[in-house]
Amino acid sequence: MHVVLIAAQKGGSGKSTLAAHFGALAERDGRTLLIDADPQGSLSFWYERRAAEAPLLAKAGAGDVAGILKDAQAEGIAWTIIDSPPHNAPLIGSLMSRATMTVIPVRPGPFDLAAVGATLDMARSLKAPIACIINAAPPITRESETAIVAEARGLLTSMGAPVLPGQVSQRASLSHALITGQAVNEFEPDGRAAREIEAMWSAVVGLARAFPRKA
Known part of the structure; x- marks a missing residue:
């Protein structure tokens, strides 16, 4: 079983949004479990709809x-995606130690980059x-990322952080999908948001498969 943790110690990074969309895509590749470990319950709010x-x-x-996780392994779950809480370093650390890999969403702004x-x-x-993952970014213009995204990518790289290519842009269809209990690839499968999310998930899958599965 592959365990993908989505974590950031700052709130508002878009963890729950990525978890919901990634979960729907992961299901194509095998039985998938989402774990809502954030007391705010945003992922559960989406799931109830x-x-x-x-x-x-x-x-x-x-x-x-x-x-x-032990039960999921026994039941043949292929992918588990964990939405973690912000501001809880001990729990985030514990979840990181259990994850195949950790995805860190970062908005391209000074506060998020500082955190x-x-x-x-x-x-x-x-x-x-x-x-x-550079998340909730200004949409790409003329097939090139905006200056603020390029600056964020450069700063993250200078910090020694591996950054996935591309971005997840701030698009209304992502929110519209969540309100209706869908993922964006279900709500608007041919849209730009769906393409960006699918590209990011494909990159995450490739990395996760390079590491040992977690029991």
Whole structure:
């Protein structure tokens, strides 16, 4: 079973949004479980509005994740995606140690870039495989990323952070999909948002498969 943790110690980075969209895409490749470990419950809010029966979802408190992962492994789950809380370094560290890889969404703004260092330091101390995603970015213009995205990518690279190519842009269709309990590839499969999300998930899959599966 591959375990993908979506983590950032700053709130508002878009973790739940990525978890929902990634979960629907992961289901194409095998049974998928979403774990909502964020007390805010945004992922559960989306799931309650979802008509489709997959992926599965489990709510988890701080001490529940290990048992949920053990059960998921026994039940033949192929992918588990964990939406983690911000501002809870001990729990994030525990989840990182259990994950195949950790995805760190970063908005291309000064506060988010300033805050990402703590998450990167934690990952280094745990020797946890990570990848940063530039999230909620201004849309690409004329097939090139905006200056603020290029600057963010350069700063992350200078911090030693692996950054996935491309970006997830701030697009209305992402929110419209979530409101209706869908993923954007279901809501608007031929749209730009769906293409960006699918490209990011494909990159995450490629990296996750390079690391040992987690029990």
